[in-house]
Amino acid sequence: MSKVALSTALMEAAKTWQKIKEGSSIDGALGQIKGEIKPAVQSLVYAVARRRVLTQWILKKLASKPPKPLLSSLLEVAFAQAVLSEKKPFTVVDQTVRAVKKDPSLANAANFANAVLRKFLREQEALVAEAMKNDEVKFNAPAWWIKKYRLIFGKDADAVLSLQQKHPPLVLRVNRRRISPEDYLKKLEENGIKDALRVGQDGIVLFSPRPVSDIPGFLDGEVSIQDAGSQLAAQILNPSDGMVVLDACAAPGGKTGHLLEMADVDLTAIEKDPVRTKRIGENLGRLDLKAEVRVADVGDVASWNVEKKLFDRILLDAPCSASGISRRHPDIPWLKDLSDVKSLAKTQAYLLDKMWSILAKKGRLLYAVCSVMPEEGIDQIKEFAASHPDAKLVPFKGAPEGWIRLSPHEDAPDLEFIPWVRDGFFYALFEKI
Template sequence: MTRKPPAPHRPRPSPAAPVSESRLSALHLAPDSLGFALDCAAQAVGAVRAGAALPAALQSIFSSVRSGGVELSRGAVQDLAYTTMRRLAAADWLIAQRVHKAPPPHVGNLLTCAFALLLTRDDETPPYTPFTVVDQAVEAVGARREFAFAKGLVNAVLRGFLRERDVLVAQLQSDDVAHWNYPQWWLDAAKRASPDAWQTVLAAGNVQGPLTLRVNARRTTVDAYLQLLREHGIGAVQAGAHAVRLDAPLPVERVPGFADGVVSVQDAGAQLAAPLLDARDGMRVLDACAAPGGKTGHLLELADVDVIALESDASRASRIGENLQRLKLAADVRIGDAGDPAAWHDGEPFDRILADVPCSASGIVRRHPDIRWLRRASDIPALVDGQRRILGALWPLLKPGGELLYVTCSIFPEEGELQAQWFGKQYQDAVRLDAPGQLLPTAARVPVDASAGSLAGHDTGQHADHDGFFYARFQKR
């Protein structure tokens, strides 16, 4: 890429700095206008460039908008910010071609968001006309006194792009980073990991993931729930043993049965964990690194088991309890480091251990597109060391004959197959059992090569559409 993002990437995103209400309320823009959404999304993009996770950046902005403005703008701001993360490198490339001297960061980020709206795919219906995007971008930059001088620049850059769009878009394709919208190290790693499917994998990461639900087996069946959806006029298909994929996303408050615990939101690939662990009535199970509790809930839906749900982050641990309360299920939620059992373990061994360990999250980038810009190549070795520390600490807690399921939401073999091979060599009493191994992300809206991975016999024959995961299962001799 011609110009790198102006802020360094950080392995662990820092919380977003709060946005002052006075800064937002000073804008002379209607909260329901595209100009307002562009300004807020530009602030979120700036926070990500500085190392903040996008959800935290957005929450900081939403909490700073005066009541009334939040509800009018929340959806538009969020959609625009996420779209910009998926097209960040392409937008930056275009700015570098059109602007000889880098503008102030906020102006540059606002241009980036505007370009993200103009760079629609051929199969997309643009949410706004090009004229509206240009007009509202100019309005947004002019609404801030300190950046009003840049109105002419913004207008000229965007209109110039529209005049030369075909030529510029064709030139953009020759730059791999701008074309694929991933940092170079990620591109290189994906090519090494999946030499025959890397294009499919990267394309899947640039498409918004579907809303997939997990049907609570204690409450109903997939067939019965699909009928309920039809009665509500909601299109959906079965996407796994307990998985239902909606034809179009909906706010969870509009999903029938969600508030009552009949269904939960969970990717089809993630729904393989509980069945693979094969926990049975009466077993003692550890769900290590459990937040936000999706897999914990699934385990309890499938069997009457005694679950300890462990999470190192107290704030994230609270979400486990909230999710279980909605499902009307219970687990022993503990706060502690999975790699340091002495601080939380009571000495009783487990029949099953689910080790869904911290990883690069490279397999869920379509849902969290900011991850690609926050991660660095140097993060991977550090994450691998942390995963080995946790596995080494958990293995002694397993009963003889018990099973451990190792899970990551990663596409990189260092966190998947290579890690499983290391574990098998490191622990002579570990017998590797059948499991899907590497599931590469797929998406229904991009061409899927047969080699790109599937649910490995665990789906229902529907078109695979799931995030990227790695599963390895071990039994203690």
């Protein structure tokens, strides 16, 4: 926890956790935390987010009536730390009680907090065992999410849901303009990092998390952080030198950078959010790559494509439910519901139609979503193909029918082209005939 007192970090994490429970995203809530306390708060918040249902179940079991919202959040953060056993349990109790005493709005609840936490420590094993009989606790997801996954994945659903509870490894994309994956692995070994493995064509997986400043070559643009499943986008689109390329919905720029690493292309990157657009520029600057980056609504083509360009390649990484990346973002199952999935599917159909209108003849469009929901994947492309007779699906490695749904996965070895460590994605490659 560096120099920050645990009691201070616990209270700040509780306030952040309260915002998340009220509907803020983890990224949004943590984005408001500044200074040296942020790493400690981030660690505490992710720990409780990955045990959201369990900690709320425990509190309901141990408290005769619901505590004040802030106190509830603080106790849930403390329960998560006790379950993790990363800190001495009585240290967690002591520091949590100190945090309560220091907050004027909670000071008279110190004895209550102490009693609840100590009772949890005494009964922890039995309480957790009982809680884990509940699927929502076991998989840390709402009932609708679990039901949907079981419809999608059948007998494999519980394994996928279980995997999404685990902390994901750190995956790097090697910039082949600077260094080969083989030489980068050697560089890691020379720097004492021996737990790295190849994944996919350009990926390296690190099983020991570390700050980006401690990743050899990161600041020099030799590698970027990008999930191996996400790295498939540029590889499937496979641009060639001289092509005119569009990266629609481009932030934070990982796929933009990868496309430019693969070929010398005339690339336009469009992003609606000005803050996220800034990150595209930062990432390209670190890689020493150039693109035309614009803040615009990509669906409003006339507002940004004043030259009326036709593109040889288009990557449409469409807004989606993000149901394939909840391992990295454990708040996602609570930020979306089935009505959101249906609404997002309409947005995706709209953007597909708009992007198709600016694709050159014989050009290729890759539709991509970090989702496993059929409404955003196979159902979407079937409807698109049926309404666009000039569109044909193009086979690519691992996808003889021109599309592929990837479930979250972590198991060696690689299949052909498909990485063994990945988040969940859907890809479909169309060509205009």
